[in-house]
Amino acid sequence: xxxxxxxxxxxxxxxxxxxxxxxxxxxxxxxxxxxxxxxxxxxxxxxxxxxxxxxxxxxxxxxxxxxxxxxxxxxxxxxxxxxxxxxxxxxxxxxxxxxxxxxxxxxxxxxxxxxxxxxxxxxxxxxxxxxxxxxxxxxxxxxxxxxxxxxxxxxxxxxxxxxxxxxxxxxxxxxxxxx
Amino acid sequence: xxxxxxxxxxxxxxxxxxxxxxxxxxxxxxxxxxxxxxxxxxxxxxxxxxxxxxxxxxxxxxxxxxxxxxxxxxxxxxxxxxxxxxxxxxxxxxxxxxxxxxxxxxxxxxxxxxxxxxxxxxxxxxxxxxxxxxxxxxxxxxxxxxxxxxxxxxxxxxxxxxxxxxxxxxxxxxxxxxxxxxxxxxxxxxxxxxxxxxx
Amino acid sequence: xxxxxxxxxxxxxxxxxxxxxxxxxxxxxxxxxxxxxxxxxxxxxxxxxxxxxxxxxxxxxxxxxxxxxxxxxxxxxxxxxxxxxxxxxxxxxxxxxxxxxxxxxxxxxxxxxxxxxxxxxxxxxxxxxxxxxxxxxxxxxxxxxxxxxxxxxxxxxxxxxxxxxxxxxxxxxxxxxxxxxxxxxxxxxxxxxxxxxxxxxxxxxxxxxxxxxxxxxxxxxxxxxxxxxxxxxxxxxxxxxxxxxxxxxxxxxxxxxxxxxxxxxxxxxxxxxxxxxxxxxxxxxxxxxxxxxxxxxxxxxxxxxxxxxxxxxxxxxxxxxxxxxxxxxxxxxxxxxxxxxxxxxxxxxxxxxxxxxxxxxxxxxxxxxxxxxxxxxxxxxxxxxxxxxxxxxxxxxxxxxxxxxxxxxxxxxxxxxxxxxxxxxxxxxxxxxxxxxxxxxxxxxxxxxxxxxxxxxxxxxxxxxxxxxxxxxxxxxxxxxxxxxxxxxxxxxxxxxxxxxxxxxxxxxxxxxxxxxxxxxxxxxxxxxxxxxxxxxxxxxxxxxxxxxxxxxxx
Numbered sequence: 001x002x003x004x005x006x007x008x009x010x011x012x013x014x015x016x017x018x019x020x021x022x023x024x025x026x027x028x029x030x031x032x033x034x035x036x037x038x039x040x041x042x043x044x045x046x047x048x049x050x051x052x053x054x055x056x057x058x059x060x061x062x063x064x065x066x067x068x069x070x071x072x073x074x075x076x077x078x079x080x081x082x083x084x085x086x087x088x089x090x091x092x093x094x095x096x097x098x099x100x101x102x103x104x105x106x107x108x109x110x111x112x113x114x115x116x117x118x119x120x121x122x123x124x125x126x127x128x129x130x131x132x133x134x135x136x137x138x139x140x141x142x143x144x145x146x147x148x149x150x151x152x153x154x155x156x157x158x159x160x161x162x163x164x165x166x167x168x169x170x171x172x173x174x175x176x177x178x179x
Numbered sequence: 180x181x182x183x184x185x186x187x188x189x190x191x192x193x194x195x196x197x198x199x200x201x202x203x204x205x206x207x208x209x210x211x212x213x214x215x216x217x218x219x220x221x222x223x224x225x226x227x228x229x230x231x232x233x234x235x236x237x238x239x240x241x242x243x244x245x246x247x248x249x250x251x252x253x254x255x256x257x258x259x260x261x262x263x264x265x266x267x268x269x270x271x272x273x274x275x276x277x278x279x280x281x282x283x284x285x286x287x288x289x290x291x292x293x294x295x296x297x298x299x300x301x302x303x304x305x306x307x308x309x310x311x312x313x314x315x316x317x318x319x320x321x322x323x324x325x326x327x328x329x330x331x332x333x334x335x336x337x338x339x340x341x342x343x344x345x346x347x348x349x350x351x352x353x354x355x356x357x358x359x360x361x362x363x364x365x366x367x368x369x370x371x372x373x374x375x376x377x378x
Numbered sequence: 379x380x381x382x383x384x385x386x387x388x389x390x391x392x393x394x395x396x397x398x399x400x401x402x403x404x405x406x407x408x409x410x411x412x413x414x415x416x417x418x419x420x421x422x423x424x425x426x427x428x429x430x431x432x433x434x435x436x437x438x439x440x441x442x443x444x445x446x447x448x449x450x451x452x453x454x455x456x457x458x459x460x461x462x463x464x465x466x467x468x469x470x471x472x473x474x475x476x477x478x479x480x481x482x483x484x485x486x487x488x489x490x491x492x493x494x495x496x497x498x499x500x501x502x503x504x505x506x507x508x509x510x511x512x513x514x515x516x517x518x519x520x521x522x523x524x525x526x527x528x529x530x531x532x533x534x535x536x537x538x539x540x541x542x543x544x545x546x547x548x549x550x551x552x553x554x555x556x557x558x559x560x561x562x563x564x565x566x567x568x569x570x571x572x573x574x575x576x577x578x579x580x581x582x583x584x585x586x587x588x589x590x591x592x593x594x595x596x597x598x599x600x601x602x603x604x605x606x607x608x609x610x611x612x613x614x615x616x617x618x619x620x621x622x623x624x625x626x627x628x629x630x631x632x633x634x635x636x637x638x639x640x641x642x643x644x645x646x647x648x649x650x651x652x653x654x655x656x657x658x659x660x661x662x663x664x665x666x667x668x669x670x671x672x673x674x675x676x677x678x679x680x681x682x683x684x685x686x687x688x689x690x691x692x693x694x695x696x697x698x699x700x701x702x703x704x705x706x707x708x709x710x711x712x713x714x715x716x717x718x719x720x721x722x723x724x725x726x727x728x729x730x731x732x733x734x735x736x737x738x739x740x741x742x743x744x745x746x747x748x749x750x751x752x753x754x755x756x757x758x759x760x761x762x763x764x765x766x767x768x769x770x771x772x773x774x775x776x777x778x779x780x781x782x783x784x785x786x787x788x789x790x791x792x793x794x795x796x797x798x799x800x801x802x803x804x805x806x807x808x809x810x811x812x813x814x815x816x817x818x819x820x821x822x823x824x825x826x827x828x829x830x831x832x833x834x835x836x837x838x839x840x841x842x843x844x845x846x847x848x849x850x851x852x853x854x855x856x857x858x859x860x861x862x863x864x865x866x867x868x869x870x871x872x873x874x875x876x877x878x879x880x881x882x883x884x885x886x887x888x889x890x891x892x893x894x895x896x897x898x899x900x901x902x903x904x905x906x907x908x909x910x911x912x913x914x915x916x917x918x919x920x921x922x923x924x925x926x927x928x929x930x931x932x933x
Contacts, residue, residue: 343907354918
């Protein structure tokens with residue numbers, strides 16, 4: 001019976017700890033943005049463009065909330081900023097072993113609002129992902145670039161949002177087919 | 180040499196275990212409703228807590244009926260003097276004799292310690308938890324019942340206090356269930372109905 | 379078998395007719411470049427109107443000789459209207475829509491658009507030509523307007539069904555009768571308003587006609603209210619379950635019923651609580667008809683949602699049923715800081731800076747703005763009493779000034795927790811006299827702020843115009859205004875989830891006088907309770923351990 005008591009309490013504690021840590025355990029990262037959804041997305045777009053030396057181009061901007069609204073339900077704003085870099089995707093797509101990772105392309109950064117009214121940025125944990133799938137070197141680079149994507153300079157004015165259809169070419173990018 | 184006596188009848192055992200499950204479940208959901216942790220989600224927790232409450236109410240209706248028709252209710256309401264004696268006995272005896280658990284002498288269902296505990300449950304925890312729970316369930320009718328002056332905060336306050344007392348009772352109860360003739364004899368009795376007692 | 383189906387035929391004919399009319403009008407509509415609010419929406423609105431005309435109205439206004447005239451201006455149309463609708467103007471003369479003047483019976487405050495000061499464009503006097511683009515009259519260009527003139531009532535702005543009628547700021551409530559560049563300096567030209575066509579197509583009010591002003595409160599689409607913007611002209615189900623164009627398709631007037639042109643529902647005297655149940659048709663009850671309760675009653679939830687009825691003693695319906703405002707893809711203005719106005723570009727010209735969402739963040743004429751969409755409301759106790767800071771109210775510049783403070787408390791028995799949009803601003807005030815000010819913004823070429831960029835001159839003239847004392851010293855004061863959120867009612871599956879309030883730091887965190895299970899847990903009792911439980915556990919474990927060892931030794 002003692003076991004039951006201990007089990008009951010451990011159960012509660014475990015569930016609590018698991019819930020608390022879930023976000024870290026998973027391969028996704030969430031950071032809060034000081035700007036609104038549109039401005040955050042636009043600033044990320046600018047940051048992506050600033051790394052064109054690494055092959056980055058914008059390949060799309062999606063607004064999934066709009067489609068859901070059309071079907072009759074409410075969801076807070078979400079914008080998916082899609083970017084890709086042939087420099088990184090080339091080697092991954094060149095290998096049979098890793099070609100399946102194309103499922104994660106283009107690289108998507110999501111910007112959304114939560115019920116607390118604040119704006120958040122969701123990113124893939126590129127470093128961890130890379131290690132898991134044996135492309136650690138490339139993904140470590142992506143992870144580095146991701147940091148730049150989400151580092152904002154408040155002194156710069158809010159740039160306009162670049163509305164490109166998904167699958168379209170990056171604005172001024174080298175790889176017009178958007179990977 | 181141990182003797183076996185039939186203590187818990189079939190309905191009683193069913194009542195005990197289903198009530199046990201319901202109370203555990205109500206503690207689990209109840210403390211979530213109180214905001215201690217998040218398990219089922221608030222909405223599900225309240226709904227489950229309410230369903231469990233009504234199940235327990237119907238179980239109690241049967242149990243009360245059973246106790247009165249069978250006369251078993253007498254097992255729960257000891258006479259005052261007996262309670263006095265047993266209180267004294269167990270309040271002192273338990274300390275001195277704890278290293279050597281006292282022999283189970285009664286052929287009655289419940290030993291004096293249990294009676295004491297159940298008295299506490301019946302006289303304090305239950306009235307408190309049921310009254311406040313009932314008010315909680317019928318929050319919208321307070322005005323019609325003439326209880327418009329009540330505040331949810333106080334109802335919730337006493338409900339939570341009762342819940343903590345129930346949790347404490349639950350811990351102690353589980354422990355004392357091991358305090359029979361052997362560690363498992365009480366538990367076995369609650370399952371099979373037969374209790375091993377010392378000669 | 380060959381029974382002639384009259385019903386079917388007439389329906390078919392009606393359909394063909396409506397197609398025909400709708401086609402012909404659309405063809406002529408196509409010539410008008412500026413429609414309200416979008417070409418497709420206008421066509422839809424008109425489609426509905428034509429439909430109603432064929433099916434419902436007993437009068438086809440295009441057949442009236444009085445309307446088969448080339449009208450020279452709006453008042454000429456009104457003269458034609460009131461030659462049949464003889465009492466219409468007299469009715470309208472009694473309304474807030476006409477007078478912009480209103481005395482709150484409870485607070486005795488002198489309100490109405492021409493009297494109040496807000497923290498958007500602040501005040502009407504000295505800016506009539508501009509502001510009265512949203513007046514239901516013609517020619518209110520200064521404080522000498524004749525409020526008894528029947529022909530000056532504008533019938534068309536509310537009863538237009540074509541979308542081809544638009545009153546532009548600066549014309550004192552008239553539509554343009556000549557070709558006019560609009561917006562100014564845009565290079566786009568608006569042809570003269572086809573008054574004949576508009577007059578012949580009059581019909582019931584619609585979301586588009588009410589919205590022409592009410593969606594654009596604060597000077598533009600979505601600016602002021604947050605729960606009213608042009609996305610409600612043709613809303614989807616998700617945006618407003620009642621106004622859903624493909625569903626219930628309520629017009630504004632479905633809730634905002636009118637009697638003798640007096641429309642139910644007022645922001646000056648709102649109904650925060652209605653506990654009297656449904657308002658039955660024909661009832662002599664003079665309650666506000668534009669409430670949820672008027673239709674849904676006081677016990678609107680049943681079955682699995684019955685517990686929700688037990689929330690209505692504390693919460694307004696809107697609190698759960700409008701999870702966020704500005705949900706229709708339009709950004710609503712959240713803040714307005716006038717104090718930064720007047721900054722010019724390198725050439726010394728007025729400038730505008732746009733933000734990522736395509737809205738103006740800075741305008742030399744007006745200062746800085748911020749916007750948001752899908753905004754979680756701020757919640758406050760509200761009993762329907764609103765106290766305004768008026769032109770003669772003394773203000774305390776060291777504090778944030780609540781221009782309209784919502785009264786209410788958990789204990790007065792007549793308040794509910796309401797969702798509100800709180801609009802925050804910083805605006806001009808009279809530093810010497812500690813009052814808000816009237817500012818000349820648009821009309822007077824010599825003093826208007828938007829022409830001269832001189833705030834001192836603008837305030838001085840505004841105050842002089844309004845006949846108010848002015849110390850000569852303009853300062854900036856932080857202000858707040860609250861707007862009750864009551865439109866954009868979500869479908870029931872999108873209501874605010876339980877856990878959004880029933881959690882620590884939930885939506886209602888900080889609202890006093892309310893116990894929310896799961897949100898306000900009692901920390902002391904929790905600590906003591908769990909401590910006691912833990913000690914019991916430790917106690918029995920020790921007890922058990924002693925038993926175990928004693929038994930072992932003994933055994």
